Amino acid sequence: MRVLVTGANGYVGRAVVASLAHRGHEPIAMVRTRGKEIAGAERVRVADLLDHESLCRAVQDVDAVCHLAGLTRARESVEHPLRYFRVNTAGTLGLLDAMARGGVHRLVFASTGSIYGTPDRQPMTEDLPAAPPHPYAGSKLAAELAIEAQCGAGELSALIIRMLNVAGGDDPDPTRLIPRAISATTGESVLAVNGDGSAVRDYLHIADAADAFAAGIDHLPALGHSATYNVGSGAGSSVNDVIVAVERATGQRVSVESRPPAAEPGILISDPSRAIAELEWSPGRSSIDAIVQDAWSTVSASH
Template structure:
C-alpha cells in the first residue's frame, strides 16, 4: 500500500515511515521543509497542512494516510489555544478535504489519551467519557470528531489511536521525562521533580507505537466507519520509577531537584485490551528498563 505519512520528520513520524517500509508498504513522507533524509521513505514531499493546494498535490496518488502532523505541548496550548486548533483541527480538516477530492478513502489518525482528562477509572478503556483538560487535547478531540463525521458520510474508513507518553530511541524533546532524565544522568546535572515524584504515567516504546499504525492499516474497517483504539503498555511507571531505571541502565546517579507539587493527575494508564483483541497489536517492547536502555543507547550513540 502507498501510504502518505504526515509529520514524517518528527520523532514518531520517522519511526512510522521506517516500520511501514519494513512491513512492505511504500511510505511517502510529508514534511513542511526538506531536512535530514528519512530512512525508509520511498519519496519525500513538501507540503503544509494549512495550504489546501499543496495538500491536494501530495495526496493525489496514495492509497491511505497516517496522520501524525500536529503540535503537541499541553502547557503551551493554554497560552496559544487558537494556534493549536488551527493546526491540529484545521489541518486535519484540510487533509480530509484533500483526501476526499483525490478519492483517498483510508486514514489512521494519531490522537492522544489526554482527551480522557483525569478519570477515576484506571486503566482507561474506550468507554471512559471524554474530558479534555487543555486546548491541545480539545483540538485533537475536535479533529477526531471531524474524522468520524467524514466517515459517517461514507467517504472514509478510519482508525483513531489514542496514544500515551511515547519514549525510547532518539528523542530530542527535553520537555519529556525520559530524555530529560537521561540528559541529567549523562551530563551529571540535577533533574527537576515536582513533589515526591509519585505521579504515574503509561510509557509506550516508540516502535510499539509505530507498529500500531502498521497493524491499523492492515485492519481498517469498511468505508463509513471510524474505530477508536487506546494503545499503551497497560501499566504505569512513576517519575521515581523512571529515575531508578535510568540509574540502573546508565550506572550513574541522577541528582534530584525537588520542587513544589504541581496540580496533576496521580495516575494515567491506557487499557490496550481492545487493540490487542481486534487488530493483533501488542506492546512488546514497553517495559520501562527496555525503553530506558534503548533511549540511553541512542543518547550515547549521538555523542
C-alpha cells in the same frame, strides 16, 4: 499499499515510515521542509496542513494516509489555543477535504489519550467520556469528531489511535521526563521532581507506537466506519521508577531537586487490550527498563 505519512520528519513519523516499509507498504513522506533523509520513504512530498493546494498535490496517487502532523505540547496549547486548533483541527479538515477530492478513503489518525482528562477509573478504556483538560486535547477531539462525521457520510474508513507518552530511541524533546533524567546523570543538570515522585504515567516505546500505526493500516474498518483504539503499555511507572531505571541503565546517579507538589493527576494509564485483541499488535518493547535502555543507548551512541 502506498501510504502518505504526514509529519514524517517528526519523532513518531520517522518510526512509522520505517514500520510501514518493514511491513511491505510504500510509505510516502509528507514534510513541511526538506531535511534529513527519511529511512524507508519511497518518496518525499513537501506540503503544509494549512496550504490546501499543497495538500491536494501530496495525496495524489496514494491509497491511505497516516496523519501524524500537528502540534503536541499541552502546556504550550494553553498559551496559544487558537494556533493549536488552527493546525490540529483546521489542518485535519483541510487534509480530509484534499483526500475527498483526491479519492483517498483510508485514514489512520494520531490522537491523544489526554482526551479522557483525569478519570477516576484506571486504566483508561475507550468507552470513557471525553473530558479534554487543555486546548491540545480539545483540538484533537475536534479533529476526531470531523473524521467520524466524514465516515458517517460514507466518504472515509478511519482508525483513530490515542497515545499517551511515547518514549525511547532518539527522543528530540529534552523537556520530557526520560531525556531529562538521563541528562541529570552527567552532573550538568538536575531533575526537578514535584512532590514525592509518586505520579504514575504510561510509557510506550517509540517502535511499539509506530507498529500500531502500521497495524492500523492493515486493519482499517469498512468504508463508512471508524474505530478508536488506546495504544499504550498498559502499565504504570512512577517518576521514581523512571529514576531507578535510568540509574540502572547508565550506572550513574540521577541528580534530583525536590520541589513542592504540583496540581497534576496521580495516575494515568492506558488500557490497550482492545488494540491488542483487534489489531494483532502488542506493546512488547514497552517495559520501562527497555525504554530507558534504548534511550540511553541512543544518547551514548551520539557522543
